[in-house]
Amino acid sequence: MNDRLWSEAVIIEAPGRQLRVESTRDAEICLRRYWPLKDGRALNLAREACQRALSGSASPDSARRAFVEAAREAEFEIRSWS
Secondary structure, three states, rough: OOEEEEEEEEEEOOEEEEEEEEEHHHHHHHHHOOOOOOOOHHHHHHHHHHHHHHHHHOOOHHHHHHHHHHHHHOOOOOOOOO
């Protein structure tokens, strides 16, 4: 399985929950199973970016950037260096 690892993990925090996301596969699972929003512009873009990266038609970095934007939209506290 091609997880499309990221150069740096993204840690997102909400009250009572902390998730460490290290790859495009992690992000896709997180968006599908643990996301507090069911819809949103950044969420939809992140889902698409993850699918493209997992299929090899986009870079893991583009999926990571989209995931961070979706986390901002969902009002998660984000812990990451980049």
